[in-house]
Amino acid sequence: MRIVLGVSGGIAAYKAVEVCRRFVGAGHEVTAVLTDAARRFVGEATFSALATNPVPEGLWQRWDGGIAHTRLGQRADLVVVAPATADFLARYAAGMADDLLSATLLVTRAPVVVCPAMHTEMWEHPAVVENLLALRRRGVHVVPPESGTLAGGDEGAGRMAEPATIVATALALSARRCDLTGTHVVVSAGGTREPIDPVRVITNRSSGKQGHAIAEAAAARGARVTLVTSSALSAPAGVEVVHVESAADMHAAIAAAAPGADVVVMAAAVADFRPKAPAAQKVHGLPELVLEPTPDILAGLAEARRPGQVLVGFAAETQDVVARARRKLERKGVDLVVVNDVSAPGAGFDHDTNEVTILGADGSVAVVPLTSKRQVADAILDEVVARLERDARDTRDARDSKRDTKED
Ligand SMILES: Cc1cc2nc3c(=O)[nH]c(=O)nc-3n(C[C@H](O)[C@H](O)[C@H](O)COP(=O)(O)O)c2cc1C
Structure with missing residues (x-):
């Protein structure tokens, strides 16, 4: 299965490395797509080394003989975004396509799984709640965050689900398709x-x-x-x-x-x-x-x-x-x-x-x-x-x- 792993700029981006490793370990072809903010948290080299394909640079690059912003989404069998920041969820819910990850999500007809991760105040904000509801209505699957220690030592709901849970949920979802x-x-x-x-x-x-x-x-x-x-x-x-x-x-x-x-x-x-x-x-x-x-x-x-x-x-x-x-x-x-x-x-x-x-x-x-x-x-x-x-x-x-x- 061809999986696009979207990584947006939250502190949980380091856990996306483990998500990537597990998908590859289960025999899938993985391409990681990083937002600009994600690149400030985790090095592109890590994903290029662990994933099946190198990390695409962005919207303006050619990819697999075509243009990256459509090709990636068209060829994907599954798209997983982990972590999904509040900012990313807002752009996705609004239908924006201002970077490679958001454009890929507008193009793809494959199942999409988002794994939100953010501070409790952000997670509970009505804007985030409404964006997630809109995405759910469109058939996007959500792996909800767990409660625990957050960045800066705070405690509460908003910690990204564990990589094993994300991978198991996403693969079960695709398996049931036929x-x-x-x-x-x-x-x-x-x-x-x-x-x-x-x-x-x-x-x-x-x-x-x-x-x-x-x-x-x-x-x-x-x-x-x-x-x-x-x-x-x-x-x-x-x-x-x-x-x-x-x-x-x-x-x-x-x-x-x-x-x-x-x-x-x-x-x-x-x-x-x-x-x-x-x-x-x-x-x-x-x-x-x-x-x-x-x-x-x-x-x-x-x-x-x-x-x-x-x-x-x-x-x-x-x-x-x-x-x-x-x-x-x-x-x-x-x-x-x-x-x-x-x-x-x-x-x-x-x-x-x-x-x-x-x-x-x-x-x-x-x-x-x-x-x-x-x-x-x-x-x-x-x-x-x-x-x-x-x-x-x-x-x-x-x-x-x-x-x-x-x-x-
Ligand atoms: C240290 C640090 C940690 C952050 N952690 C989160 C986070 O866990 N969740 C989140 O939604 N935003 C977080 N942010 C804010 C995002 O990085 C910011 O909204 C950014 O615009 C997200 O861009 P992206 O959605 O394009 O990746 C954090 C910012 C910093 C500086």
Whole structure:
């Protein structure tokens, strides 16, 4: 893997030497890109000697037969910035490209990991907090700093994470990128619209952003993805899209796509009820609404599931969030329920961020704190992959023990 290691000008720059050494030791091609301030902390010669490639001088240099400011980012499989100063995070969040490192970050489409390091006062400043939130929303991964002794003998939060933690986190992130290759993932997204008459509908606040993020993440991890959506959001690249409107449409589309799927993620907010007899013509005056329940798509999927298929449901709640979700998990017979408290700030409907708890039928509980919907998507898929791998292992073990019994 080609790794660009960005080093900005903080006291923790000396620890970046160890990050570089560990990446090279793990067999990766590393190019270190230093800001001008970083060069005042650590010598360029150290990185040129330890990394696979010499340290590029700057924006104006040619690199690998091309121009450095685009070539490095285009060829990178992973970019890690350690340490990331407050100043660097501000320039990155603002989309600046005034040195080789910031330009590389604007060009690259590879995963980016930043490892902030700074004094506690800087770390807690609203400007830094907001810059990091903006970067997280764009899918940048953050390895948060730890508490401990800081430069000048101060104590507090802001010390860069240990090199071993940074390297392990960054490599795990890249490794999971293709862990759904060969699988078919069906994802539903958006709120359904149930007609009252040809003009009015009953709907809900779901935007479809979380479901679309799951489809995008699954495709990026190598899956063939079918996205059944009622949302007007543009579809992620490389994903097969089925547009639906009502719960009945959603039911039919999922029933057609699910039988062959390895994973079904029901992120859509499907209406629980609908008008029993929608009017054929526009109603004038107050309509008399008689409601009926819609089909329970999730429970139907659980009944019809084939061995090894992983089913994920969603729950949007405003109170007794986890207890209600646990009851849903048991009632529906699915593998995972992802619950969000839609009343929490920055979470749920229409936000670009979310915070969720992922409950497993096996008793597992994974809490994902407020982060981008794309990162929530990856956390959900991590749980899905763990179950696919466990099923594959169990099938292999059962086959082996059957063969052993035969041979006896
Ligand atoms: C001794 C010293 C230590 C510093 N340590 C940090 C630090 O840990 N984190 C940080 O954000 N800034 C730190 N700074 C300030 C940065 O060096 C300064 O903001 C610089 O403009 C960063 O440039 P860069 O982001 O282009 O690398 C330090 C400055 C000095 C002089």
